[in-house]
């Protein structure tokens with residue numbers, strides 16, 4: 503089989519649309535074009551039914567008990583903004599303090615920053631050298647005026663998984679809300695909002711082989727109903743929390759994508775995990791001193807983030823980009839490339855942030871592709887000083 507180049511290993515940035523998702527969406531871009539809010543005719547009913555069924559699917563994948571707990575948004579950035587600013591504003595009488603992690607995505611850090619500018623207070627917790635949060639530090643960070651703890655499920659750069667269940671039982675006990683940005687985790691690892699004590703959960707379509715520009719926010723109605731101050735006003739869609747005509751085709755696609763990911767999770771975890779192992783072993787066979795950034799055990803199956811000591815990463819990228827699409831951790835979370843704040847948090851004194859490569863493997867990655875990547879790294883001039 504002939505390899506198609508370049509090889510895509512940037513699945514944390516975005517994933518290709520699964521063909522089955524596209525097929526599910528097409529009718530809603532063609533004949534079923536109705537507005538889900540039109541209640542007087544068949545065009546509206548068809549759209550409304552599709553959205554209702556999508557809502558059920560998404561709820562089911564997250565272990566949510568009521569489909570009304572799912573709000574559709576334009577993506578995880580919006581979901582995070584709505585969760586953090588919406589909750590902070592709705593509960594400002596209780597307090598103005600938020601707790602989050604240094605290694606969160608910008609779509610969490612920036613709304614937290616905005617809350618500070620509006621007079622709120624934010625604690626950004628450090629992580630250890632493996633990228634994991636300490637539960638003792640979290641216990642100490644929660645204060646009487648803390649309203650919300652926001653901790654990501656899986657990191658988008660180093661793939662490490664935070665202990666959601668332990669965080670959830672602590673936040674429940676202390677009576678604060680728990681939001682998790684689960685954009686990289688849903689569909690890849692099992693997540694159950696009830697078991698993990700999650701009050702708010704963000705996810706995105708394009709990270710799970712669905713379309714871009716669509717996402718969801720889980721808003722618990724269980725203990726008790728979580729209130730959110732809307733960020734945008736209009737026709738009162740999504741229970742008044744997120745006005746705007748629903749993107750029916752994309753919502754159908756998001757639900758289909760999650761259905762597939764949840765149904766095929768075990769098999770995909772095994773397969774992608776084996777490919778990651780192949781990549782790690784292969785690179786280490788050819789190159790000396792390469793280190794893994796972040797904990798390797800508590801990690802997304804498709805993530806590998808490697809530190810190449812002494813390597814000029816720009817030089818490496820220029821050599822390989824025609825054949826391999828990876829991220830150097832510099833440009834992966836923001837429109838303005840700068841050294842990764844995640845790697846800096848792991849290694850404040852060192853140079854990991856400027857000498858690392860993120861490999862994101864996924865559904866369509868093949869063993870032959872991984873072999874090619876290993877060979878290309880083994881022969882890269884920028885890595886010559888590391889070869890055995």
Ligand SMILES: *Cc1c(COP(=O)(O)O)cnc(C)c1O
Pocket residue numbers: 514515576577578579580607609654656657658683684685686705706707708709715716717
């Ligand atoms: C991609 C990503 C986002 C942003 O999602 P969009 O749907 O692109 O807005 C937020 N958080 C994490 C962890 C991500 O990986």
